[in-house]
Structure formats: structure tokens, C-alpha cells
Amino acid sequence: MPENFERVPIRLTVNGKVHSLTIEPRTLLVELLRENLDLTGTHVGCDTSYCGACTVLLNGRSVKSCTVLAVQADGGEVLTVEGLEKDGQLHPIQRAFGDAYGLQCGYCTPGLLISAYQLLSKNSNPDDKAIRKAIAGNTCRCTGYQNIFKAIKAAAASGGTQVHGD
């Protein structure tokens, strides 16, 4: 039997754009992003909060958006992979992943890009240990990780710590 949930208003900023909408309280942040805002770059790769394909930044901190209720983001700021590029130009971190073959199927890539972005925002020259820690919540089933490490180091070397225009 379908349950009726009272819908609640929510207002949040996603990739710099303010959204006001009304949702069921049980809505997950990843559902809101993908289904309400059509931001399908944030992926769902598991049902156990394990894979990290759904990683986004919420108020500057990386979260697995499959484990966060959308109402918990009320009033907050979210950055998804779509927010990395600007004016049609890929972010240096995105370019580095392509150049270093840091992806194969690409399913994990949005989450890894966000984790790498957060790392480089705080540490402009991360060593292997720092990279390993930063992407510990992201699972890649294809690459073997070596090229992901290379991509993150290349992004750091090319100034990947900066958002476009900063």
C-alpha cells in the first residue's frame, strides 16, 4: 500500500544555482540531484554505502549522497561533478584524469573527481598516503588505481587546486 508522506520545502544551492523545491522527507540527496535536478553525473553504484560513486561536496565536505537525506542539505551548498567544468572547459582535475587514463568505464569517476577536488583544495602537493586516504571511500573496479594516482598528481602539478577563475 503506498504511503503518503507530507512534502517539505527545501532550498539549497547546487553548483552555484539556488533551487527551491518541495520533496518527500525520505528523499535522499542523490535522488534529489539525479531525479529532481537532472544532475545525473552523480552515480549510484551500490546499495551498501560502499562505492563512493555518489560522492559530492556538501558545505565543502565530501559526503556519500546516497547516505544523506536531502533535507539535511537544506540551506546548504552542494558541488557535483557538473560544477567542476566552467564555460564548457573541463576543470584541470577532469583533464588530468583523461590525460593520465585515470578511468576506464567511468562509472566511479564523478565521485573520484570530487574526492580529488576536495583533497587538492586542502593539499596542493599530496603524497601517495594523502591520496590513498582521500580516495579511501571511492571504489574503482576497472583501473587498478595506478593511473588515478598519476592523474591526481598531474592535476596538482598543473594547479588543479584552483577552481576556474580563482
Ligand code: FES
Ligand atoms: S551509491 Fe555507493 S556509496 Fe553511494
Ligand code: FES
Ligand atoms: S573506471 Fe570503471 S569503476 Fe572506475
